Amino acid sequence: MRSRVREFDSSTLNESVQNTIMRDLKAVGKKFMHVLYPRKSNTLLRDWDLWGPLILCVTLALMLQRGSVDSEKDGGPQFAEVFVIVWFGAVTITLNSKLLGGNISFFQSLCVLGYCILPLTVAMLVCRLVLLAELGPINFMVRFFVVIVMFAWSIVASTAFLADSQPPNRKALAVYPVFLFYFVISWMILTFTPQ
Amino acid sequence: MPSKQDSNDDTEDVALFDAEEETTNRPKKSKIRHPVASFFHLFFRVSAIIVYLLCELFSSSFIACMVTIILLLSCDFWAVKNVTGRLMVGLRWWNHIDEDGKSHWVFESRKASSQESKTVSEAESRIFWLGLIACPVLWVVFAFSALFSFRVKWLAVVIMGVVLQGANLYGYIRCKVGSRKNLTSMATSYLGKQFLRQTTGDDQPS
Numbered sequence: 290m291r292s293r294v295r296e297f298d299s300s301t302l303n304e305s306v307q308n309t310i311m312r313d314l315k316a317v318g319k320k321f322m323h324v325l326y327p328r329k330s331n332t333l334l335r336d337w338d339l340w341g342p343l344i345l346c347v348t349l350a351l352m353l354q355r356g357s358v359d360s361e362k363d364g365g366p367q368f369a370e371v372f373v374i375v376w377f378g379a380v381t382i383t384l385n386s387k388l389l390g391g392n393i394s395f396f397q398s399l400c401v402l403g404y405c406i407l408p409l410t411v412a413m414l415v416c417r418l419v420l421l422a423e424l425g426p427i428n429f430m431v432r433f434f435v436v437i438v439m440f441a442w443s444i445v446a447s448t449a450f451l452a453d454s455q456p457p458n459r460k461a462l463a464v465y466p467v468f469l470f471y472f473v474i475s476w477m478i479l480t481f482t483p484q
Numbered sequence: 485m486p487s488k489q490d491s492n493d494d495t496e497d498v499a500l501f502d503a504e505e506e507t508t509n510r511p512k513k514s515k516i517r518h519p520v521a522s523f524f525h526l527f528f529r530v531s532a533i534i535v536y537l538l539c540e541l542f543s544s545s546f547i548a549c550m551v552t553i554i555l556l557l558s559c560d561f562w563a564v565k566n567v568t569g570r571l572m573v574g575l576r577w578w579n580h581i582d583e584d585g586k587s588h589w590v591f592e593s594r595k596a597s598s599q600e601s602k603t604v605s606e607a608e609s610r611i612f613w614l615g616l617i618a619c620p621v622l623w624v625v626f627a628f629s630a631l632f633s634f635r636v637k638w639l640a641v642v643i644m645g646v647v648l649q650g651a652n653l654y655g656y657i658r659c660k661v662g663s664r665k666n667l668t669s670m671a672t673s674y675l676g677k678q679f680l681r682q683t684t685g686d687d688q689p690s
Binding site for chain 2: 340369394
């Protein structure tokens with residue numbers, strides 16, 4: 290299993306712009322695929338990037354807007370709130386994992402946590418579509434079911450990558466903040482109602 | 485009589501602030517070789533700042549402004565880190581994680597070559613460093629103003645601006661300084677040279 294080493298000579302210095310764009314886009318796409326079909330893969334963690342988490346965070350924050358965009362009360366605080374919760378939560382989990390003696394770098398952990406928000410973003414999309422129908426207990430049950438499934442998917446995907454970096458007796462200690470993090474996001478998604 | 489002590493310094497000493505360069509085997513042209521890259525280098529940074537300052541005029545929606553600034557800052561970070569640094573000044577930095585899971589930060593600079601097309605143009609270099617240094621300073625000013633005028637809802641965006649642009653600034657300064665010297669020895673050698681120039685200038689009658 291070879292790691293992808295970028296040559297340390299002028300080959301990446303002189304590649305064309307299009308090559309750079311395609312290379313980065315492919316890396317982002319590959320990571321999304323890995324979240325959808327999680328399996329242990331060390332090579333994925335090595336090329337971290339934070340573009341996926343940024344896109345997902347902005348999408349999630351946009352979808353969690355209450356009220357129409359044209360109204361006087363702009364959804365500003367809620368947008369910033371989602372951003373702060375996601376990034377601050379991810380940083381806290383990373384610090385916790387490093388303090389427990391984990392063998393993962395800061396940005397790798399942020400990368401994994403950010404990419405594993407993808408199932409919950411899909412859940413948000415589905416919930417918004419379901420909310421277009423009439424509200425009621427059935428509506429709520431459908432949304433509840435979708436959110437629970439996606440929450441479990443996020444947890445499985447992220448622990449597949451993160452748990453290996455911890456010594457065996459510390460795995461639960463490192464994993465429970467991840468559980469809390471995705472629980473808070475799932476709660477925000479489930480309790481969302483457009484005005 | 486020009487002093488010869490400059491040529492005694494090791495030739496890898498790239499000066500950050502000197503207008504006259506010691507290494508004369510690197511001919512500098514003053515024409516801009518990559519106009520598109522130069523344009524984009526400044527375009528994203530300056531438009532992010534303009535949107536931030538004039539957001540009330542553009543749109544009444546805070547969200548639209550915030551998302552626009554975030555997108556501009558991200559595009560600027562990617563463009564400066566991956567494209568304009570390479571093309572305009574021949575520097576690049578990235579993070580590399582090896583087999584053991586340890587992360588290494590790599591700072592790469594193009595060696596001075598004899599090929600004409602690969603030399604660094606002085607005008608481009610000026611544009612690059614000007615844009616790279618001025619904008620994070622402005623974002624830091626905005627951060628303090630947002631904090632003290634209690635426009636706290638903008639603080640998230642401003643902090644993002646400071647972090648992203650500051651990261652590029654730090655990365656490129658490390659690339660420029662090179663792996664052998666660190667920043668403090670670089671600064672002391674620069675100050676030492678200036679001091680020496682002044683004292684020898686005082687001793688010798690002009």
